[in-house]
Amino acid sequence: MEAPTPGLAFEQPIYEIEVRLHELVRQTDAGPETQHEIRRLRRELAEVTRQVYEQLDPWQIVQVARHKDRPYTADYLSLVFEEFVELHGDRHFGDDRAVLAGFAKLDELQVMVIGHQKGRTYKERTACYFGCAHPEGYRKAMAKMRLAAKFHLPVITFIDTPGAYPGIGAEERGQAWVIAESMYEMSRLRTPILCVVIGEGGSGGALGIGVGDRIAMLQNAYYSVISPEGCAGILWKGHQHAEKAAHALRFTSRHLQQFGIVDQVIPEPLGGAHRDHHQMAARVKMYLNKTLRELLQTPLDQLLEARYEKFRQMGVFLESESPA
């Protein structure tokens, strides 16, 4: 057993039990009493983890969604798919490391996978700007989606970004234009599209690869019009109010399902996806397999009509009987 490391602040009760458990397990001459205590602590650990994770508030969910050990697109690529053949480049400017794309095999089913990538090590993280894509990332995604449609491969997207990159080069190369064009093209792309929000669904940067036939979301992911920090900066005049903004924005998977934005919430393993990549990947795989098969059985024209209607119905407003 590896030595436990302190996690997020609210995970402190979990960490404390982990430390006690670790000390007992390390004892080589453990008698029956110790064995009994170990079993008791294991039960307590599961119970406390369940209690803590059962009642996460929106701000805690943001912490979990951003957890440094949370599985990223690259993890799902290796744990869910039999094979991944990476395809680079946007044919215009470069190869954005914040977006991974390529052919993949979901069991025997051939698909195109596109996802944001945040990077695990510091070097990886800086290379992909912590998952913030530049215009070339969205252009790469679009190019590979067109390729997929041409050869009848369904598209799976993994959404996990704080937002599209805000910088000089990004503006010079048309960040607004590429995000708009992505949604425009995805809304009419002639192949099934399945989108999964695996961590952070950061605004337009997320939606830029987020228009599809089905939208799923992991239990502790969030998907928002703006980051809680950004919202707090504008409406509360200070980033320190991010927690308040997190509550106000109603961006958890539960809320999004209520609003009819998300079709399916994929439950996370006990204590969050970061505690068990394999189990999380297995659940994602099960969802993808089941849903893709459904989509592939639907005639394409019917699918495109339903995709249009899905987004067309989004929004909440009042409508008076007679024109005002």
Add this chain to the structure above:
Amino acid sequence: MTVVRKKRGVPEGLWLRCPSCQSTLFRKVVDQRLGVCPECEHHFNVSAKERIRQVLDEGTFEEWDANVIPADPLKFADRKSYADRLVAEQKRTGLSDAAITGGGMIRARRVALGVTDSAFIMGSMGSVVGERLARLIERATRQQLPLIIISGSGGGARMHEGILSLMQMAKVSAALARYDRAGGLYVSVLTNPTMGGVAASFAALGDVVFAEPRALIGFAGPRTIQATIRIELPEGFQTSEFLLEHGYVDRIVPRDKLKSEIARTIDYCGK
């Protein structure tokens, strides 16, 4: 008569100060020039209603979907509740939300027109703006009308309606994709300011994209960029001229030429 929306700190009345060249201007002269400074050609913000008067032939505008009005699905409250904010903005601007849509004539050519007003919660797009625009686009598709959308929105997607606002970007873009497939002509006019989720959806998707001179247009706000990269932003960054130079805008069109430029484009595209 043209009414220039008063800017903060500018005294009401006969005179106003140009924020660009600091000249003191006779309001009537500015009004006669459609809200453009006679000294430096600074384009003042104009209201959506005023914009419609400037662009359409007199008396031809027929508003559509005015009965679609905002709700408060998140029960959102920051330092002020969204419900109260809506009422205050409605009172202050005389609008029910940030977009007006409808039909009318431009030099005797029938068009579908949408205008967003940057005065109403920063011209941001919530469910009502998204719904009115989607209906406008669908109607233009059915009736085979040229579509003109004039954007003025510093706010992008409206935070107070959360994810529902974000999804309006996809909804409106999808409607435009269908309009495009049906062969419709869409002229997008970018005015000061056009940012965030508005820039990154319908504003960017014109077959022809016009911008008013020196408008601020972009995805991320300059302050956000500055806070991220911590270097001085170049002179003229995110202006209409900057976007023209980088290939994202077809023409920079001064306000007094907008109507005739739209009419000419419609004729070239045979609509």
